[in-house]
Amino acid sequence: MRVAILSPYALSVPGGVQEQVLGMSRELGARGHRVLVVAPDAHDTSSHDTPATLARFGRRLALPANGSRAPLTLSPRASRGAARALAAFAPDVVHLHEPGAPLLAWATLVAHPAPTVATFHRAGDGPAVTLTRPLLRRLARGIDLAVAVSEAAKRCADAAYGLDCEVLFNGIEMDRWVAFPRERHEAPTLLFLGRLEPRKGADTAIVAGDGPERARLEALAAHDPQITFVGRVSDDAKRSWLRRCAALLAPATGGESFGLVLLEALASETLVVASDIDGYREAVGPHATLAPPGDPRAWARAIATALAAEGPAGVAAGREHAGRWSMAALVDAYLERYERLGAGGGPARR
Known part of the structure; x- marks a missing residue:
C-alpha cells in the first residue's frame, strides 16, 4: 500500500505529533508499505531514522498555539509543493495529523482524491481553534475517517469541527x-x-x-x-x-x-x-x-x-x-481502517 502521511509540524523539532508520524512511517516501512512523509522545514535534511521518503517544504516558523510554540509553515508555496508531492506519489490513502493546524493539510482536504484519514491530537480550546472553526468545519467534509488520540482530544475535535471521532491512542515503539x-x-x-x-x-x-x-x-x-x-x-x-x-x-x-x-x-x-x-x-x-x-x-x-x-x-x-499502546498494534488498527476505506488497490476517487 502507498501511504502519504502529513505532519503540520516540522520534524526537526521534537514533539508528540512528530513522534507519531515518524513512528508510523517506520512501522509501515518495516512491513513493506511505501510511505511518503510531508512536513514543513525545507532546510531539514535529516533522515530521522525512517525508511520513508521525506518531502519538506517552506520556512519553519514558531507560532504560539495551545500554550506552546508550534513549528509550522504558513507559506502557500509550501502548501502547493506538498500538493504536487502527493500527486506525484499517488497514494492509496492520505493520513493527516492535526489537520486543524495550518497550512499543509488544508489544500489536501479540498483537492486530493484518495481516501483521507485525519488524526486529531490537540486537547483544549483557544483562539486558534475559534478562528479556524468555520473554515475547518467546511474542510472536514473531505475527511473520510476522523480519529482522536484520546477522549480529551475527541472532545476538542468533535466540538470544534462537528465530528464524531473514533479514539485510537498514540503508539509506542x-x-x-x-x-x-x-x-x-x-x-x-x-x-x-x-x-x-x-x-x-x-x-x-x-x-x-x-x-x-x-x-x-x-x-x-x-x-x-x-x-x-x-x-x-x-x-x-x-x-x-x-x-x-x-x-x-x-x-x-x-x-x-x-x-x-x-x-x-x-x-x-x-x-x-x-x-x-x-x-x-x-x-x-x-x-x-x-x-x-x-x-x-x-x-x-x-x-x-x-x-x-x-x-x-x-x-x-x-x-x-x-x-498495550505499541506502535505495531496502532498500525494494525490503522491498516484495517485504510482497507475499510478502500485503500490498497490504487487511489480511490471520492
Missing part, C-alpha cells in the same frame, strides 16, 4: 526504549524531559529540554548544584536519560491530550510522577503517581511516595501497560 543499559545511582535522578514552555510546568519540577522558558528556569535554579539543564537532546540521548533516571516528572499544567512521554518512560521501565490532568490520567491509569499541577509541596510528597514504592513488580506492570 517498545523496543526502542530498552536499547540502553539501566543505570541506578545512590542519589536518585529525577528527570523533566520536554520543551521548556509555561504549559509544561517545569518551574514546579526544575532537566533535558530547551525552549523560551530556559533562561528564566535556569535563573530559578542558579544556586542549586543538584539541578542540571542538559538542553535539547537527540532521540538516542532521550532514550538514554529515561533509562538512567529514577523517575520522570511530568508537571504540565494542562493542554495535554495524551502524554506520550509518560508511556515512553513506562516502556523504559522508569517510574512516572505526573500532573493529575485529563490526558495524563487517560494515558497511564494506575501506573503513575499523580499530583495536582502547580503545587510544589504536593509534588514533593508524590515523588517521595513513588520512590518509596518502587519495586520490580510495579516497573514490569508499567511496561506491560505501555505495551
